[in-house]
Amino acid sequence: MSVKTDKIDRLSELSAVKQEEQGVSLWTEAFRRLRRSPSAIIGASILLIFVIVAIIGPWVAPYSPTDTIGIREGVVKSGQGIIPGASAEHWLGYDHQGRDLFSRMLVGARQTLLVGVISTLIGLTIGAIIGGIAGAAAGLGGRVGRWVDNVLMRFVDIMLALPSLLLAVSIAALLGASLTTVMIAVGLVSVPIFARLLRGAMLAQSGGDYVLAATSLGVTRRRIALTHIVPNSLAPVIVQATLTLATAIIEAAALSFLGLGNPDSSVPEWGVMLADAQSYLGIRPGLAIYPALGIIITALGFTLLGEAMREALDPKLRK
Amino acid sequence: MTEVLVEVDDLKVHFPIKRGAFFDRVVGHVKAVDGVSLRIEKGKTYGLVGESGCGKSTLGRALLQLTKPTGGTVNFDGTELTTLPTKQLRSMRRRMQMIFQDPMSSLDPRQNVESILTEGLQAHGIGGDRAERRKLIAKTLDAVGLPQWALSRYPHEFSGGQRQRIGIARAVVLNPDLIVADEPVSALDVSIQAQVINLLEDLQEELGLTYLVIAHDLAVVRHISDTVGVMYLGALVEEASGDDLYERPLHPYTRALMSAVPVPDPEVEDRRERILLAGDLPSPANPPSGCRFHTRCPWAQPTRCGDERPGLRVIGTGTHRVACHWAEQIESGEIRPHAVTAEVVADGAGAVEAHGTLAAALETPGGPVV
Structure with a gap:
């Protein structure tokens, strides 16, 4: 038959196939967009490498990160300002105590990742609980709800009013210097961000028509909050969590740099390594540059992925 | 029933x-x-x-x-x-x-x-x-x-x-x-x-x-x-069975509303009578006294309209209810429409009566022009 009818046949075939398909949820669609975003691919690749290094680092490191080979062999005399740089055996040279810098970088990745992830989780959990309760109370709870919301948010405002580094320093000083302290301090600092973000998103959602629709269906308020409002408010929180991972790593490094991190330098951590390097900046700037590069690149990876996720989850923001 | x-x-x-x-x-x-x-x-x-x-x-x-x-x-x-x-x-x-x-x-x-x-x-x-x-x-x-x-x-x-x-x-x-x-x-x-x-x-x-x-x-x-209710500023002004209301609108506001519906016949459309209302919808925070509509009503009378709020009352067939003091007189043509000076309403409380005659008012010199 004619070309025209052929075309129509093909079209109906195509649409028939489409009808068989499953529905595409917003999450699936967001993931599709994410896969097409170059910055998401770059960010994810950086993070993949970082995570792999963090996991297998201790096994592939050529030397023990605590072995002071350089001093034993008499090559490193940091008192006299002699710290040899890169060589065939030691790719990044020695640190001030004669330890292999490359091995320390590899092993230190795990600590850095751990600090970032755990402190973000602390901030996310506490922040989401406070923000979630406040948001649900303000949106659906009537007079009592507004009161609960007010109390919680004023508490968050107090946290927000303190400079974050000062807050972290005082928490760290209060609990004593250790890696756990750094995680708690960095985590708590990010609590207000998550709380406010989730509450705001939930408030915006609870004014929506579909919440009214659910109410008119006879769904309980608790169910509405959990099945409608929270899932629809999560996107900005997820994005913020990814971006916070980057700042958490930097902040943890800053706290370590200020001497509030793990005092036991046998466990390498990029922030501590950076702090240790400050006395030898003039002799071997590499001691500071390599850990700093590690921190910057990792933070960049999280930021790239976070920004890409923001665009994927909310296509309206795309330029 | x-x-x-x-x-x-x-x-x-x-x-x-x-x-x-x-x-x-x-x-x-x-x-x-x-x-x-x-x-x-x-x-x-x-x-x-x-x-x-x-x-x-x-x-x-x-x-x-x-x-x-x-x-x-x-x-x-x-x-x-x-x-x-x-x-x-x-x-x-x-x-x-x-x-x-x-x-x-x-x-x-x-x-x-x-x-x-x-x-x-x-x-x-x-x-x-x-x-x-x-x-x-x-x-x-x-x-x-x-x-x-x-x-x-x-x-x-x-x-x-x-x-x-x-x-x-x-x-x-x-x-x-x-x-x-x-x-x-x-x-x-x-x-x-x-x-x-x-x-x-x-x-x-x-x-x-x-x-x-x-x-x-x-x-x-x-x-x-089956039944249609017309609302104006938070209250019902008229209620009647569908056809009754459309054929015989009694409340001035309903009349204005009906006259705004275009007719899909160019000749009728050209000669169609239109009632243009002057002024804006008054603020529901500070509704006019008496009849809510009296500030914009082309049939408003000096008595009653401004100080007595009309309730819905049955007129004619028994299902037709109107909230207007002068519904019968308006229908019989006893009361003629007049121009309405638009009131410039300030936001919220304290409406300033500026009596600025808006262009809209000029367009309704005698209400419905046949």
């Missing part, structure tokens, strides 16, 4: 206006709905028309107790809703459903159709197990004209008309007695509007539904309604 399903008496919804940085101070009230009484008969359709901001949507929501009324009563099939405890009200909600204007924002974008339709059933424990629910949902999908493959789809994958069908299915699946349809078709294309209206009519016939249809489209309301 048919059975009355819903009886609303002197319903009021006043929203407080709050001011103050630290402590909220109530400085006034927006009287969105201010004393509305109406009855909806079982199996019938009550149409509610009025311009935007007149409180018709708020009335619909207050009727369903989605917005708590400030005063008045709502009697639903013998049960007083305004004083009903939350729990009983929640189970009562199965019997009164709502259809929304915007089918996109009234559907949760993260729920697929099956989940949307199951939610109400779950909330009321209807349908027992999953298989039985699926059967019920499948039947409802058929009834609203949606294909079965829609079940696993999400709202954003449908067209506007289909989305509205999902919204209708969500209401109908619970087998309710009353459906409040708030502008059910105004977000849709004209071609789709007719389909959805017909669907609503078919469902009414099949399931014996009672509707309260809120709309600003007079043609839609006339087509679907």
